[in-house]
Amino acid sequence: MNIVLSIENRNAVLSRMAVLLEEQRANLKTINQQDLNNYSGDDLAMEKRLLVDDNKIDGMILSLQQLTSQEDPIGQVRFNFTHDNGLKISNKTAAFGTILIIYESRPDVTVEAGGIAFKSGNKILLKGGKESLLSNQKIVTLWHQALKDSDVDTSWVEYLNYDRTETQAFLEKPTQKVDLIVPRGGENLINFVKKHASCPVIVSGRGNNFVYVNKEADLDQALAIIINGKTSNISVCNALDKVLIDTNLPDWEAFANKLTAKLKEFNVTVLGDEAFARATQVPLIENDLIWYEEFLDYKIVIGTTNSDQEAIEKINKYCGGHSASIITKNEAIAQQFMDNVDTAAVYHNASTRFTDGGQLGLGGELAISTDKLHQRGPIGLQHLVTNKWYIYGDGQIR
Template structure:
């Protein structure tokens, strides 16, 4: 599809969202009222207000401004016999994304896939049906107004069993599946899909506070990392160097600031002896858990090596942070921690396509193939070999 047409569709959709702002908010309020039993984390992901609508519009403008992901030349070679071989980027084809709560995915994820020339099938959760249905209608109007097949963006209102059948039997000839949800959903897709899967994995992100550190800065990184509890780039675990000076005073300072921000602090029996404001939790299984709640777990480690080992064993492979004044330790941490994004003295909350400058994202991949981290339009392509001859045969 021509880049001018793709950008025209995205611009039209942006106009329609501005025009229908109140209708989108009304549909979203209906969704929220329909499921009053939702926890705060899910409500946060589901809610659409003027700010979120503004973010949708901004993401569409950013994607429209990007270079065309299709047709980029990766390799060009002409053999001595004149056979010309070129490798270029091409769309995957049809992408199925399965997600819950977040209606902004209906705009941002579809925009990234569409910009790369893909068709997209959207399967959201029942809790966001009214919002997603309206947003899909706006998508399809933007497509139709530009004489593009409206089936480039489809919303699938399927039951649980129908969704499982789609995954198992690939009845819609899907080329790629991106599940964004809990462990059960991801595992089901991985176990049952016959097509490639990109896992938008869980968070469970760790922050390590080294012994040589500006502790007030480190505390602010932790606080900011818990600013939103429902997002996958939130901090859940804080590891503190055992040899830190004034460790008791500093831990109390950290806990005080967290509690003032409504965050419950947990830790094992060793750290509760240092600060009795920390709630005791000795089950090691908590180290694997993504909380999606106003909860944070604090633990002591002997050194940088132990911190790296713990993160690589227990984290979701999403994001990890080191707070330190030691440049050598920062380098070692960032090289050896096995996460999609690693930070030195910066908040985990920047792990986001928009913050990284790639515009809207379809997912944050915690896999190493086909790509890792925020997936924008430039990553939603595969490659294809184009070979040009004049009757060439291989002897």
């Protein structure tokens, strides 16, 4: 295991990396354009994630600045106890050691996730997708420059330029010690990592998020929240894929038609269950399996329900365990929904697009976990630690 760097060392590297990104802004965009030109796929979400523009670079720099200003997550005391025999016992946060991050297409992850893992005192192994290779390699040269400029060994950040076969071999028999793996990407990537990994994996799961429009909803709010959740960014795991409408809502068909018309203005393909399709003339879903799907596309499925309990049960059956929102003016019903829906984030009268480390006050996230161990939802700086027991004695024996 690496000797943990001092907080001063870690912060110096992060600050320097922010400066280098600003200095290399134009160069990075030019190199990223080569990746975009080389990308021949027709996956719109993948292409959006691949792009590095001024907004993305601003976000990378901001994440590093925020990380630098946050307190050290290592050495935080979680528990203190003095034994009857005089032993002084405490439990403190500690670095994992080496973290492998496997991700698709997003060069900003090379900065943001790498920065969170590094600030948490960990060595970083980065395994990006082939479609973003040139952008990632450029960013890693900046990491190495920032490390050298701060008199820190460049081995703290390493890029693994492996194909699928090499990645599988490394997961099964790592050529160096790996303490934690975080896959960020689609279900195929996550399943591949879970199947082959020989050390703990935090599953950064799929979205497939739901909005439930209760019979006491403010319909203007409902409309705005659904449009925002579906159309503001289709390529992210906190985007909206499913809507349930309470048929006890007065004149729910009129709302259904208004919502459908609005979604079509944004070129969203709308599919419905039997009641919704009959009310709006949208195509009927082929079968219920579509309720399990995450779309990452301009596509949405809207269904109906006649009770809050049925809505909760349907969400718990089909959702990805990520985010769900209820639109209602009834606070008691909202609380019941939030307490019983089994997702990492639950919302009342707000868009699911806020499930994000930066938006939830964490200053960015390594990933958004849909596992329940060891952390659920956005994994921020303070969650990317394990713990360690410190026992101070004076010759005690048991």
